[in-house]
Structures are given as structure tokens and as C-alpha cells.
Amino acid sequence: MKKLALAVVVTMASSLCAMAASDVTKSPPPAPYEQVSKLVKLPDFLPGMGALFVDPATLPAGPFLAYDHGGKLVSTIYMLPIKDLNPDKRFDNLAAPGGNVDHVDVYYNAGHPGVPEPHVHVVLWHVPAADEARVAK
Known part of the structure; x- marks a missing residue:
């Protein structure tokens, strides 16, 4: 019985980890991410990048999560200071x-x-190049 309970707990934990990892695929992402336009003077949607969210504790490098107009994640962006x-x-x-x-x-x-x-932008695209147009305008 203890083995069964342990197996259930491990399975549930694995499922929760998998769900947590996928939580960022839709906007808004969970805490600690915050909308960049609420932190600094930038528009809610930046053409070529999208709607950006970041954990403020990771600034300036990020990762920044970039979403299209439909709230779907298109890229993860790092902003690495040249210095x-x-x-x-x-x-x-x-x-x-x-x-x-x-x-x-x-x-x-x-x-x-x-x-x-x-700084240098390192953009990890989660969509094919043809789908980058989703954040073009």
C-alpha cells in the first residue's frame, strides 16, 4: 500500500511539474513573471517582439517571454549586456x-x-521562421 501511495505521489508531482512547465505557453504567464510594459515605459506590444513578460529578479538578462496578439508564446528572449x-x-x-x-x-x-x-538579444524562437510574422505588427 505504501508503494502504491508513493507511486501516486510521484506521478502527481511529475504531472504538476509538466503542467507548470507548460503554464508559460499562454499569456499571462504565472508569477513571478510580470508584464514588461507595467515595469518600464514601453508599449504593451512591441512590433517584432510581441507582448513581453519577465521575472524582475532576472533583469537585465531575462528570460523575457514574448507572446503574439492571441496570447501564444512565440519566443524566449535574453538581453545580455555587451559589457x-x-x-x-x-x-x-x-x-x-x-x-x-x-x-x-x-x-x-x-x-x-x-x-x-x-546589449545583445538572443531570441529562442518556439515557432517556425514563417510564424515570426505573428509578432511583426
Whole structure:
């Protein structure tokens, strides 16, 4: 009986972990994520990126979760400060909270509200390249 109870607890815990991992696929994601436009002066939806959410404790790097107009997760974005891209700093074990990554884009950004210093955007796309249009406008 104890083995059966343990098996049930383990199965339930595994299911809860799987559900928690998928919670970020729809907007709004669960705490500790907050809408970026509520934290800094930015629009609710940024063309080319989407509606962004971040755990403020992870700033400036993120991960930022980006959603399309329908509230579906399209990408996970890291904003890595240029000053930290040196031999003394590492960014290890960066998570992809949205699950599978279809492709990755990396590009420079001179800074913006919330991350004012120059940085690199590392975009982990969870959708095919053709579906990036979901956040184009």
C-alpha cells in the first residue's frame, strides 16, 4: 500500500511539474513573471517582439517571454549586456521556458527602457521562421 501511495505521489508531482512547465505557453504567464510594459515605459506590444513578460529578479538578462496578439508564446528572449560579454563572465544554463526551440536569432541593441545599456538579444524562437510574422505588427 505504501508503494502504491508513493507511486501516486510521484506521478502527481511529475504531472504538476509538466503542467507548470507548460503554464508559460499562454499569456499571462504565472508569477513571478510580470508584464514588461507595467515595469518600464514601453508599449504593451512591441512590433517584432510581441507582448513581453519577465521575472524582475532576472533583469537585465531575462528570460523575457514574448507572446503574439492571441496570447501564444512565440519566443524566449535574453538581453545580455555587451559589457558582460567577456572572458570573466559566463551565462550558463540559460533556460528555454517555452519548451522546444525551432531556431535562434542573435542581434545587437543599443539600449531601450528597461535595459538601457548596449546589449545583445538572443531570441529562442518556439515557432517556425514563417510564424515570426505573428509578432511583426
